[in-house]
Amino acid sequence: MNIVVCIKQVPDTMDVRIDPKTNTLVRDGVPSIINPFDEFALEEGLRLRERFGGKITAITMGPPQATEVLRTALAMGVDAVALLSDRAFAGADTLATSYALSQGVKKVGDVDLVITGKQAIDGDTAQVGPGIAARLGFTQLTYVSKVEGAENGTITVERLLDGGRERVEARLPAVLTVVKGINVPRQPSILKMKKARNAEIPVWTAADIGADPAKTGQNGSPTWVDRIFSPDQKSGGEVYRGEPDEMAGRLSELLLEMMAK
């Protein structure tokens, strides 16, 4: 099976916040990490290669420093990587991102399966996977929690949806977006990490992937951020201390009051 896994470098969101007094963003040296869902995507790719044979290419679209996540992918065991990087990609929203990534998939060529994370934690949009599927005309399979099998050009998966799980059989090629819990990602060994650190990372520009400039970066992005602000802060409310009996009584009263509303 020829597999492409899309991974993204994201700021570790827990450290990004707005200072409520000055209404500015505070980013105390926010570290960059691999989007947590994409580790599951990589791991699933590796497991499918173990089960069905084939090749895995990990791609990311981002600035030069995004090579970091590709090194992680190499250390985990993917066969090839590519960094999609070009000034023309800057300012991409999900539509332009899925365009560039789908062009990257085309460049890899003859791909059976694209795997992405369910969503990227910097935006939580969960749109890039479906976008790639729609662009390429691949089957769209979101929220995949298990790959049961693949044979004769079909794949059978389980999807974790609101209220239940759906087992579905689908034609390949397909795009899977995977949820946490599909697997436990492996930790690359120190040796492999060292090797990956010195690996040559191929860079694909807009021209290399045959991208139409009108569809990439800001030009190809219908949405933009108009304004940012701090969410309403729920400042801590009433705090109770005391004997367990008292507190349990107070709590029950509160709950019954609220239920009555």
Added chain:
Amino acid sequence: MGVTILIDKCVGCRVCVKTCPFGALEMRNNKAVCLDSCTLCGICVSTCKFEAIVVPERQTAPEGSLDDHRGVWVFVQADGDSVHHVSLELVGEGRKLADELGVELSCMVMGNGHVDGIAGELSHYDINRIYTVQHPVLESYRTQAFVEAAAHLIREYKPEIVLIGATSTGRDFAGGLATVLQTGLTADCTNLGVETETRSLLQTRPAFGGNIMATIKSSRHRPQMATVRPKVFAMPLRSEKRDMEVVKVAKDLSEESQRTRVLEWIPVREGVNIAEANVIVSGGRGMGKPDNFAMLQELADLLGGAVGASRAAVDAEWVDYSRQVGQTGRTVRPSVYIACGISGAVQHLAGMKTSDTIIAINRDPDAPIFSVATYGFVGDVMEIVPRMIAELKSRQGKQ
């Protein structure tokens, strides 16, 4: 490409450098410079008091393509005859937007045998028109067929705004549809508004795990698409049947060309769907062991709610992942969220802090959960929860 720094206006205050979430701004010779890692998110622009940062001009919309789009539409998600409440919530909100823009509110209904039943239910709400596509291939939701039918309706009848519930189905549908239509889509909005002169939809949503709110526009494309989580907007009133125009649209679809076949639907045990629950009783590492979750279930049952969990409890395999609340789990917005033995890490807060009322029980008075709790109780869950269950039982017994 990147933002442009107007050197004359930049005073070298470094505010932008500190605020860029991507580390794409640097100081050189006391002026800010923009690096390749700029994503043009525009966050620095709004933080610079000296108006020294500008984002490059956006392309204008293709000629004449905006004005021929009119009206607000809601995608109707249904299970059999029963319309998902988020679709009705969007009907309520869509009505307001439509009134502000002076246009009609319509719904799109795709399905097979249940289309008439769904239409009947919708006629109890303030909707001008519904567009229906009825076909055996649309019997139950499947991405390809629904996107195909919806794209056909939208190209034919040209709405300016399309609202979709951010359920797992809705998000699956919206992502494919927006790409096919090559238009803007904003996920998981928590607030919507319109700018009447430009007819822009103002789409506000949390970003960076809920630490920041962003208002997003996609005014140069039509339709402007947004998904909204369940329970963000109130249910509109159900009235007597009203006049509602039904436009039946034919669309050729074939089963052979469908790329998926659903083999089985395995519903989760009742009461588990935390995304829908009005009351959530969540447990964390502080619950100590898996058996103690039984008591949270008992409490949840008494309150007609569901049990949730922190990642620590899920990672310890005390609770199934489908109940995890937070950044890598589900985002919930119940009326009451009760956090038992949960410290309140940012990633957990990201999934629950917009709940109407938050109750926290934790023995550590400095636990961060107390900073978002409406009511905090400093104490041991093992002592408080069983007493509470007993108390509730006896009081409910009396009523």
